[in-house]
Amino acid sequence: MYLRFNCTSTTPRRTDPMPSTSSWHFWNAVDGIRYRAPFFSALSFSTSARCMKELSIAEQSGQTFPAILSSEEVVSRLQARVDKQPFRAMYSSVLNGIITDVAFMLIPMDDHMVHRGHGVFDTAIIAQGCLYELDAHLDRLLRSASMAKITSPFSRKELREILVRTVAVSKNRNGFLRYWLSAGPGGFALSSRECPIASFYAIVQDANQNSRKSVKVITSSIPMKPPLFATMKNVNYLPNALSIMEAEEQGAFAGIWVDEGGFVAEGPNMNVAFVNSAGELIMPAFDKILSGCTARRVLALAEECLSDLKPAISNLKAVIVRPILAAEAKNASEMMMIGSSLPIVPVVQWDDQIIGNGEPGSVTLALKTLLEEEMLSDSCPYREPIPYDFYA
Numbered sequence: 001m002y003l004r005f006n007c008t009s010t011t012p013r014r015t016d017p018m019p020s021t022s023s024w025h026f027w028n029a030v031d032g033i034r035y036r037a038p039f040f041s042a043l044s045f046s047t048s049a050r051c052m053k054e055l056s057i058a059e060q061s062g063q064t065f066p067a068i069l070s071s072e073e074v075v076s077r078l079q080a081r082v083d084k085q086p087f088r089a090m091y092s093s094v095l096n097g098i099i100t101d102v103a104f105m106l107i108p109m110d111d112h113m114v115h116r117g118h119g120v121f122d123t124a125i126i127a128q129g130c131l132y133e134l135d136a137h138l139d140r141l142l143r144s145a146s147m148a149k150i151t152s153p154f155s156r157k158e159l160r161e162i163l164v165r166t167v168a169v170s171k172n173r174n175g176f177l178r179y180w181l182s183a184g185p186g187g188f189a190l191s192s193r194e195c196p197i198a199s200f201y202a203i204v205q206d207a208n209q210n211s212r213k214s215v216k217v218i219t220s221s222i223p224m225k226p227p228l229f230a231t232m233k234n235v236n237y238l239p240n241a242l243s244i245m246e247a248e249e250q251g252a253f254a255g256i257w258v259d260e261g262g263f264v265a266e267g268p269n270m271n272v273a274f275v276n277s278a279g280e281l282i283m284p285a286f287d288k289i290l291s292g293c294t295a296r297r298v299l300a301l302a303e304e305c306l307s308d309l310k311p312a313i314s315n316l317k318a319v320i321v322r323p324i325l326a327a328e329a330k331n332a333s334e335m336m337m338i339g340s341s342l343p344i345v346p347v348v349q350w351d352d353q354i355i356g357n358g359e360p361g362s363v364t365l366a367l368k369t370l371l372e373e374e375m376l377s378d379s380c381p382y383r384e385p386i387p388y389d390f391y392a
């Protein structure tokens with residue numbers, strides 16, 4: 001028998017009062033039977049006696065221990081845990097259905113994504129009742145899954161249908177659709193051979209009001225992920241989490257990764273781009289970083305502004321994807337971060353260096369307006385209307 005334990009930053013530390021001494025003897029006896037061998041039988045009598053003495057001291061000091069819960073208690077505790085979480089609907093292939101009670105929006109402990117990080121994910125924004133760029137995000141999810149040796153349990157068409165229907169059930173009109181493909185539940189082995197079927201989960205989250213006029217960034221001291229893991233959107237985001245926490249500790253919005261050659265990479269959840277004094281929009285190539293769906297859209301929109309397809313943006317003269325040294329980037333006239341959730345944030349300071357004149361740049365603001373208009377435009381081909389009436 002193995003005892004496994006995981007601790008996440010969101011694990012509730014819910015404990016129960018130690019039972020009274022008399023009931024504790026019963027509780028201990030129950031445990032003795034349940035965990036007889038080899039975990040507990042390995043304890044010598046003197047060790048047990050010492051444990052009991054320590055528990056008794058702990059009881060007197062007010063320390064608490066977990067109770068053994070009935071199914072009803074589990075349900076009521078799950079429901080008590082979650083009253084204000086902004087999640088409207090969740091799809092789970094494990095349950096083969098859509099859940100609207102947030103208390104049950106859970107995934108199995110033995111899912112390979114939970115204990116080995118063997119999963120990939122993506123997020124699409126819901127803007128005024130439409131999913132924006134769903135296909136680009138779905139393509140990236142499937143690319144990531146293939147790199148992670150995860151075989152989707154559904155065809156692309158089926159995945160898409162599940163996602164659209166989950167949003168319809170949620171009734172959410174402005175928020176985020178987050179989804180994961182995992183190697184699936186089945187065991188705790190390192191290899192996913194014990195997990196017969198991959199799992200698919202999706203959750204709809206309300207929008208949070210986090211738009212920013214302009215931000216400061218720092219150079220991240222957290223090591224960058226190697227290209228294989230940076231180009232695949234897998235759930236191993238510990239470097240990304242540590243990078244943004246490092247930035248927050250220093251009063252900054254995000255950390256920017258710079259590679260060993262001094263070239264700019266990306267932020268922890270957004271791409272970066274610059275405009276130099278010659279009016280060139282420069283974006284680092286995507287070969288060692290995540291290929292951002294929004295960044296690619298910004299490149300396409302900027303190109304259209306240079307042709308006759310869209311009105312020109314004054315000060316925008318060229319669009320270039322190339323490696324850019326941090327030293328050159330810090331001297332740019334404009335800097336922006338780009339990602340589906342915000343979607344463009346002007347950067348006015350990087351470490352001690354003020355970018356341009358310290359104000360959001362004009363090209364940055366023009367591209368932000370263009371992108372936001374596209375996300376809300378009925379004629380935009382990248383918007384998927386949600387059939388809310390289907391579940392009315």
Ligand SMILES: Cc1ncc(COP(=O)(O)O)c(C=O)c1O
Nearest residue numbers: 269270271290292293294339340
């Ligand atoms: C590491 C990283 N870079 C860039 C991005 C921006 O990608 P997108 O525009 O597709 O949201 C994200 C967000 O998914 C990310 O996690």
